[in-house]
Amino acid sequence: MNKLFYCFIIFPALLISGCQSSPETEEAAQSITEEKLLSHIEVISSDEFEGRATASEGEEKTVNYLVNELESLGVSPGMDNGSYVQEFPLLGQTVEPSSASYTLKQNGQVLNDLEFRADFVAWPANEAEQVDVNDAELLYVGYGIQAPEFDWDDYKDADIEGKVLVFKNSDPSYDENIFGGEGRLYYGRWSYKFEKAADMGALGAIIIHTTPTAGYGWNVVSNSWSGEQFYLKSEEGEAETMPDFNSWLTEPVSAELFEAAGLNLNEMLEAADDPEFQPVPLDGITVDVDLEANYSNMSSRNVLGEIKGNDPDLMDQYLIFTAHYDHLGITNPVEGDSINNGALDNAAGVSSLLNLAEAYKMVQPEMQRSALFLFVGAEEMGLLGSKYWAANPTVHPGNVTANFNLDGMQVYGQTEDVVLVGYGRNTITDVFEDYAQMGDRTIAPDPYPEQGYFYRSDHFALAQIGIPAVFPNPGQEYINKPDDWSETVDSLDTANYHSVNDEINELWDLSGMEQDVRLFFRTSFDILNRNEMMEWYSGDEFEAVREEMLEEAP
Template sequence: MAKYIQHLLLAGTALIVISCNQPKAIDEQDGLATFNKDSLVKHIVTLSSNEYQGRRPFTAGEVKTIAYLQKTYKSLGLEPGNGDSYLQEVPMVEISPKSVSPLKVQSTKGSFELKNMDDFVMWTERTDTVQTLNNDDVVFAGFGVVAPEYNWNDYAGLDVKGKVVMVMVNDPGFETGDTTMFKGKTMTYYGRWTYKFEEAARQGAKACIIVHNTAAASYPFHVVQNSNGGVKLHLDKRANHAYQLAMQGWVTHQSAVKLLQAAGKDTSVLHTANKHGFKGFDMGIKLSATVKTKVVFNKSHNVIAKITGTKRPDEYIVFSAHWDHLGVGKPDAKGDSIYNGALDNASGTAAILEIARAFKSLKTPPERTIVFLSVTAEEQGLLGSEYYGENPVYPANKTVANINIDVINPFGKTKDVSISGNGQSELEDYLVAELKKSNRYLASEAHPEAGSYFRSDHFSFAKVGVPSITVDAGIDVVGKGKEYGKKLQEDYTANRYHQPADQYDATWSFDGGMEDIEMIFRIGKRLAFESSFPQWKAGSEFKKLRK
């Protein structure tokens, strides 16, 4: 009898333990009634008004924007997210090209020059006002990739210290489409141009030039010219003394052919670089160039607010959106020079304000801390989120997930949504589960070869190991279909994206956007009451960072 009672007690204890480990039932409707389209639109209209001058960092537009965000977070009853402040200073440097000389090429076959902006685009992140190449040796290093998990090292056996490295864009799987080589057509971070410069610097190169290829880069050379030929903002890294390249840039495919010919090679090396066992080589040519710049140091700001968790306050779920846009620039055909950025990204900024209001309204407050991060300088290269990733207010290993919003759907409801980087993390599974509840679906990524996963602020969290996701609008419009939705998307890209025409439009219904925002809120709410952490999936290049 005593043994029987002991077994009952043990069984009862086990049941108690099991029940304690089960996720508690969440009231699915709690918080949803708070969402309000009028409130969302009011934020968008304000932030994208001419008064805010396009919200460029270092301008009066920034001052107004961060003041508005602080005031709104405070009015919602959210706590300051950085100690007793809602702000995180982001030290940056504005580097303006004063002059870039022709690129002089010297070889045993003779010499020639390449013209800046036509044949190449070159810039520097160093803050000295003059950078030079002076008959520096050039090494061709394939894709410039060091990826142990793929058994790939383009720098093996090469000495590139103090030299110029020429590499190709994308990664070895792109041309062949062979899924056993990296991820086939799907770009990994090793294929992204930012990685090329980072790896060249780690190898001690003096400069790095990327061979442009429209298909492999997923954009034509004029995008490179427009993005990198003028004034650029960078993080001010004087304090960490990290090695930086003296120069970095791109050359056109035609210019790369000339460089290879000067080295006694042809374009066949660009194809053989896709194969295992390819060895880079010293090209036997020398480059000379001078870049002169004007340098201005300044500080921009991330805005951070939080709701402290009731049971696990030291575990964090971060919602993010970038508040900045392009400011005042080249006038359009109508003479409008203010790049208002209504959808990009006043809409995403407004969305996380609405999500913050919903979390604050919960009858059962979140068990984990919910952080709302409005970041600066996304349009300048994800700088605000990169700074946060390198200088986190909340530890990366205690950050459960990052959910980022960059442009919401201003039109009607859709059956689908999309993300970049399908198969990266378990956050995708959370998304699919929420979509199923509404008989919706996750569409396949339209252009995985474009590397879109590395182009939005969630990527700055991925780089430090935090599972992260940006949920994008779908195109399968209810009652009208995919072709209709695709035309809406193409019209925005052609006529509004990064143009003064990205202004608030009173005909926007935001029915689809509201549905998507509520779904994103539900994902965050589920995470807020769980005790487990979502993980990276097998095959993700970021899985090792979480460990």
């Protein structure tokens, strides 16, 4: 335990021994206050910032604000060229609804001409402007998963080349010993299905939508995939390799499709849970797909600041904090309001990072490793800022001990618990539990593991390159609030999410946010100063890439 200063401190009226702290670190933790947390939220969620849409004047104002704040705190630029800004190119894609044609055929005869948005959504891949597919055969591949660690292969050496693959969404959940049980691994994400179709040489991909397997209704699919989509722009000649097209079909259309092939949709969905499942051709059924897409060029930016550690052997290793600063910008008016201010999502997370940076500057002399504060752009477009950083890291992933991702905070009061998305997947959990216990609090796992939240925020891109990551979420066991307060908060979050109503309101109580961010500071400061780096638990899906990155690290 060399290089660490151990002492007794007073920690919320509790005497604690053996913790890695000092009067200076506790003073830094106490410097994180409700008032300071609210101040940044008030600024960047104001109408002046126009909802912080990507590639907008609101983004420009937000980036300038972040750079100015980091400079005023004495936080150094995080780029090698002395800049705080990492710019990245984006490509916007819009499918022309009037020309989007999706025709199912049976033995060469039209079975169903589908309606865009109502029956299907589809888009060209690989930055293609047009898709023209005729009489493509369909092959149902169940979940479409290949997972050697679970001895699972849905393809069974089937002939995939030139076919359109039909997938059941999600992943098997009947056995807690595989695929995380009720939790959803990346294997269950729609993005995995599309990537796997490309790997297998498929011509196209279809995901069958059902509300239970998706976790949301068809309206979410239709709204999400029928407007402009955004991608990281590839270098010339290096477009992302995908099938010619990706698509979703509604459950009723899918049922009709299977029935025409002499199959029952529900029976086929159930059959996918069998490890011995064999791909099933939809005999006599083909699909014609015609799509046209227009593209627009734009760019967004990540903002990076770093606070350097002092240990000669550890200062080139980092703990990374992430929070996305973008939101939805200006949309159609609702009762005269058209600005999506994004106060909770994610001005609150941005403010937390700025307050953590200020606290870390207070204890910089005690820091052994370094801290990187990464404010990412274009999260609402598909985690694009974090994906870009992961593909172009400013720190080698093998030199990063952990990632704390803050996206949405506890703004409705203090809680006895903190939810940790990523609970039990890596050793960060252990440290969190120690510090929560010191404050008479508990760490709770994600209460909705079937929703796959671990794969839906910016930490996921860092996990994919091996970095142990966690995504703290608000607790649900409220202190000194009405008995139905949790239900009230849930209804508010549902009503306000991705709407013009995501604003500071009269029910906000940032004592809970103050409590949580202080916990994140104490926990992260311990992790940053430990001799050992954080690691994924044995058998985790990111363990192998972590080991690879550690070996490659300079």
